[in-house]
Every structure is written in C-alpha cells, then in structure tokens.
Amino acid sequence: MTGEFELIREITADLPTGPGVVLGVGDDAAALRFAGDAVVSTDLMVENVHFKRVWSSARDIGRKAVAINVSDIESMGATPTAVVVALAVPKDTDPRWIRELSDGVREECERAGVSLVGGDMSRSATVTVCVTALGDLGDRPPVTRSGARPGDVVAVTGRLGWAGAGLAALSRGFRSPKDVVAEAQCPTVPYGEGVVANDAGATAMMDVSDGLVQDLGHIARASGVAVELDSSRLEVAEPMERVGAATGKDPVGFVLGGGEDHALVATFPSAADVPAGWRVVGAVSEGEGVTVDGEVPEFTGWDHFA
C-alpha cells in the first residue's frame, strides 16, 4: 500500500498509553505488564458480513471493532487493558477514511480505558478489521461459561435487543429510531461491569453477541444446567416497540434473539448477589437447554445478514 508507513506513523502519533504498557506502538511487538493472569480474545469484523459501509461510518466501524472485542474481556470479569488492531482495506481507499476509522478506534479505546499498543495494515479486496483485546485479572479468577449452578439467578446489564432492532430498521431502509440504529453501528458496551460482576460472585458470564437465548445456550451447555428466562422481566425499550410495529416483528424477539448487543449476561448464586444496574431475567435449574416462559423458543439466534 503506497504510503503505508507514513499513514501508520500519522495515525499512531501521540498515542496515550496506560500504566501497564512497557512498550507501545512502533516496534515488532508491544510489551505489557500484567498484575495477574492475562485474558486475550480476538475477533474479525468483515465488510458486508459484520458491517456495511453504506450503513456505518468509518468512525463507527473503528469504534465497533474495539467495543465488541473489549466486551469479551469484560465477560471474563477482567479489567480491559490493551488492544492491537489489524486493518485491511482496498488499494484505492481514501486515506481520510482510514484516518476516520483510526479516530474511531482511539475514541473507543479511551471510552474502554484500554491502550492501543500495536497493529498491522494491509491491502485487501474486502475491508477487514481484526482486533485482539487483552485484559488483566489481577487477583481475580476468570469468570467462565461453565460455572452456572442450579439455583443461580440469571441477570443482564447493557442494552439487549437495541442493536438487533437497529439492524432491522437499517435493513428496511430506515435510519431511525436513532437510538437503536446507533447501537447497530456501535454497541454501548457496559464497560467496567465485568469486574463488578466478578467481585459480586458471578458464577458464569458471557457477552451477548449471538442473541440472549443462543448465548445462554452456551452457558447452559458448558455448565450442564438448564436456563429459564421470564419474558415479563425483560425490558423492551420504547424504540424497539416502534421498530417492531414498523417491521411487523414482536419486539421481544429483538431482546431474546437479536445479535451484536454486547450486553453482559451472568449467573449469580442469589438475587441478593446481583449488583446494582443488573436486571434479573431468569433462573438456573437442573436439566439442559434454554426455555422462555417454560417453552423452547423457536428462533435459533443470530446469523450475520442471513
């Protein structure tokens, strides 16, 4: 890519770095210091699979790539500390578009409290962003998918269904309601809540990326338990009602099956353990699978743009 080195120098100039960064951007690798065990997760975001350039600005795409990866660090109950970002764009991409994307990356890093410590830039026929996020467990254990026990309660925090409703609106050619469309362009990750849940004794946790029912299915399977959701406890925000009415869909479906939410769902030993800002939506019992109001829901979860 012509000018690759210059552009990288420009977009990595004066990067702020946190206390755990021994060596930031600019060498073959970054060096990081962890207080405890480290957690690491990677995700690809691919044009026309995870985003469309007609629906999302470069800034949205940069922000979202960071947000959805840091969300995986939150879901382990760790403190997010750093990300590396690999970006591939077509040869003729306007450098301003790349700068705007990198502004979005920086903005979301700031919001998440992580340092951008490295990256890669390449050509590709398809715009692709791969972010790897790192976090520090300190003296905490990781919160896995496999610790849910019968008798636990299920609780969520973050915006469930908003991104799915926003995508449904965008798919019909609408740009509103703005609140939900914005969540489809970049989800509002409940930064900091992963550690809150860990300290509150969460027994299992995930971020909701494939839809609440499907992701709870992962927890149920990994933990060897059944999960029962109570739909009357789910919050269906007003903009979702509007999208439901406009698209002829039951808005509860967005909450139960909408993907790319990046809300957090966790299980806790009892309702008394559930932190402020979390909402109890169900319970764990012996058995297997996920039920909603006692029945197996029909939809199978999120399939990108399927």
Add this chain to the structure above:
Amino acid sequence: MTGEFELIREITADLPTGPGVVLGVGDDAAALRFAGDAVVSTDLMVENVHFKRVWSSARDIGRKAVAINVSDIESMGATPTAVVVALAVPKDTDPRWIRELSDGVREECERAGVSLVGGDMSRSATVTVCVTALGDLGDRPPVTRSGARPGDVVAVTGRLGWAGAGLAALSRGFRSPKDVVAEAQCPTVPYGEGVVANDAGATAMMDVSDGLVQDLGHIARASGVAVELDSSRLEVAEPMERVGAATGKDPVGFVLGGGEDHALVATFPSAADVPAGWRVVGAVSEGEGVTVDGEVPEFTGWDHFA
C-alpha cells in the same frame, strides 16, 4: 457460516496447551499466566496480497500465518507462548480446506512451541487470516529497534533471500527449486534464536519481513545510527543462484531486498558476543541510513506482489 460452531469444535478438539495456559479455547477469552512482561504482536495475511491459493496449500497458509507472527515475538527476544487465530473464508469454502489450514496452524504451533488458545471464524469474500502472537520475556528486557550503537556489529540468522527467490520462481510459473519455493510458502523461522540473542546481549533486533536493507533502515532510524553491510559476508545459497540465472536477477538482491524471510537481524556490542549460528554481515556507525559496500542500494524493499 453454516456449521460454524461444529467446525470450530472439531478443529479445536484436543488442543495441547503449554504450562502458561490457565484457560484455553472455548470461552469468551483465554487466560494466560506470564512469568515476566508479555509481548504481543498481530499480523493479517490476505489472499492475493500475502499468498495465492494456487501457489500455497491451505496447510502452508495456516503454517505461515503462525510463523510470521511468532517471528515478531522472537525478534523482541521473548519466548513465544501462545497465539489466537482469526480466519475468514468465502461462504462456499470446502470444510476440508479449512481443516487443512487448521492442521497447518497446529503443526506450526507445535514447531514454535506455542499454544493455540483462541480464535474466531467468519465469512469474507477474501480469505483472511489474522494471528496475534504472545510471548513471555521472563526476567529479560525486550530487545527493541532503538538500541543499536556505533561500534556494534550486525548479524543475522535464518534463511535470508530464500522466500524472495521462491516468490520470483513462483511468479515465473516455476515450482522449483523446491527449497526456495517452500520458503515462500512458509518461512523457516529460527525459533528460539530470539532469546539466544537477547541473552547474548543483542542491542537491537528485528525479524526481516520487508527485506534486509529496508528492515535495517528501521533499526538505523530508530537507533539514530548508520548501518554498513558487507555483501561479501552475505550467504547466497545455491538455489538462489539458480533462480537468479533463470530470472536474470542478481541473486544478492534476494538476500538484500527479498521480503517475507522472517530471518532475524540483530546488533551486538562486538563480534565476540555474536552467538553460534549467527553470521556477522555488517557494522553500526555514526550517521544515518543503510549502505551496502559503502553505497546506498537502489531498491526500496518489499512491496507485496507489486
């Protein structure tokens, strides 16, 4: 992608993990324990930019994606410990091709002594592999690009120019000499030599991915020094002579400018510090830039398939 979960389960079954792995594949993130500071690096490999499916098998592509990333960990003087791998392939990709690629990933992880601890799989119009590699510095400092000092010697280990010569052969429709073509398909990274160089007192180090002259230019710039190469000290292996003769190119050009070698180049305080298996090829002096036999070389380095 249809069957995504099943395929991931299959290709991640029975993954061996090293002692630093607290939690491997299968949760939202892996958990790792580092003895000292951690190093992290990420690289994208994109179809028709970094590889062509007609030139490389799926296994080669999987191996190379790991090799070129672990190479960055070596170049910091750290012990490679883990990788995460994100893969995107077109919707109609034969699952056997994906399995073969994942076999290549496993094989190279074993060779490099690293654990595969996580990943992501997605659809994309363009085959893309993004690997993030992690390493452990233990009680060692990182070897950066900026520590070279006038009076240091420059030394290399690994196969310089082989990958470039192999690519030149492939570009002309040849599949031989097999030795150099194999290096273009997947470089032989000198695993373990990064720590050897660090312990020997290397003052600066890089892996040679953009060509020896260009990468030494990065060290010269970062260190504020000049680098003088002595071409009579460079090893031009026999298969490179053959490719040079067949393509009408000076084979020394492959050694000086060929990309994707993933050999290691480092500077040491004196020739006496240079470890066995490394070859002294030049010296560091006051000034700037890189010269070969006292002259500024003409080529500017590696540009993927340009």
